[in-house]
Amino acid sequence: MDVGELTPAQARERFRGGVRTPTAGWCRGWTQANLIAVPKRLRYELLLFAHRNPQACPVLDVGEPGAWSTALFDGDLRTDLPGYRLYRDGRAVADLDDVVAHWRDDLVPFLIGCSFTFERALLAAGVPVRHLEAGTNVPMYVTNVPCEATAGLSGPLVVSMRPVPEELVKTAVEVSGHYPMVHGAPVHVGDPAAIGIRDLARPDHGDPVEVRQGEVPLFWACGVTPQAAVLAGGVEYAIGHLPGHMAVLDARDDDYRVD
């Protein structure tokens, strides 16, 4: 089975059935999204935080309080992602296969663009994607770059990393730059230490990948950033996706391509 051939509905059915896997490479041609659901009381704060940090937190869709589907996600947000992370009082308290028992009536789900969405375009342009080759999760790192804060939310920028052959860096920047709503062009090219990353071999989320001779690490803003703000802000209650284990939306990747 080539999971890249699945439709969003087919993939969601598998995840609902208990498959826990990173979703890079799944449902080729469809858009993937980060989930962050917060109590209604905090939805303004989160939307403002997203507005002030649009590259890390591009809001693709928002649900009504208590809803578990949205205009762009015709499934069940409580079961149809391959993994979840539950937060209480600013701590990650559990990783879960579903969150049916935890989906409060006042939870407002935000769907935030994910860079997996432009990986099809990278491949089409001849840019290799190492974690796809390896069949692993993308490596993600918490940086020392602060987000623009709101009165109630602040935190560091989180990034994903893909090593790219030097001669293809320009191509990778240009291709991803056409997808601003799924993080767009890299926020940083090269030296990890410049953004506070000590060791590429020890990502904060996901799996490490090999950076080969002649390759440059490219860092893209990552939609796990709101979860870092939940931690930093001591948010009372929140549900996120498990990093790399995304919501597959009923929207084409090309819907988010701009010229």
Add this chain to the structure above:
Amino acid sequence: MDVGELTPAQARERFRGGVRTPTAGWCRGWTQANLIAVPKRLRYELLLFAHRNPQACPVLDVGEPGAWSTALFDGDLRTDLPGYRLYRDGRAVADLDDVVAHWRDDLVPFLIGCSFTFERALLAAGVPVRHLEAGTNVPMYVTNVPCEATAGLSGPLVVSMRPVPEELVKTAVEVSGHYPMVHGAPVHVGDPAAIGIRDLARPDHGDPVEVRQGEVPLFWACGVTPQAAVLAGGVEYAIGHLPGHMAVLDARDDDYRVD
């Protein structure tokens, strides 16, 4: 006195002193903004409405509840605009010189980009701006184009109009397109009837301007759009600027130029 030479602080002092005038041409090189202040209870709804209608409602800044200045507006939002419009239960109930007596503790001020900001760039590119030549307010029209609604807010797109000589239409589109946070490129070029405007000579806000032989009317999204949503949604309480009578921000127009 050339009002184009004034600093934002100098202009605000004059408005605070009672000058009621449209602000096109004032404070050349500085950014102008629409004001819409709503009760805290509605701030999420308004921010989401703005997010879903970014060309009409680009949010440049938001204040805390009850605050009358913001990071980008180092003045008093209750007095330092040349005119205000007060709304109750979805009706415009008064046009006022100041709103000190009406600024409730729970009001949250939003500052929304204004197309006056790119008029300096239009002039520099050789595109004439008729209402500046005439010394009048820009004409604004309520269209039949619906905004993307939220659960609680909907309404029509409002546009401003500038007649442009046919051979300069492309230039005007390109120049304004470099300023996406102050409405960017026109939303419509040509036939007013195509967007539900019956008579250019009778704008819904501002003053009519002459459209000469060989000129084409260009329509830009307008930051009065949130006030149209306040009307359509029967919003209990809101304060807007008087159309064309803008907040002059402590931010350069070039701050909003992108390449």
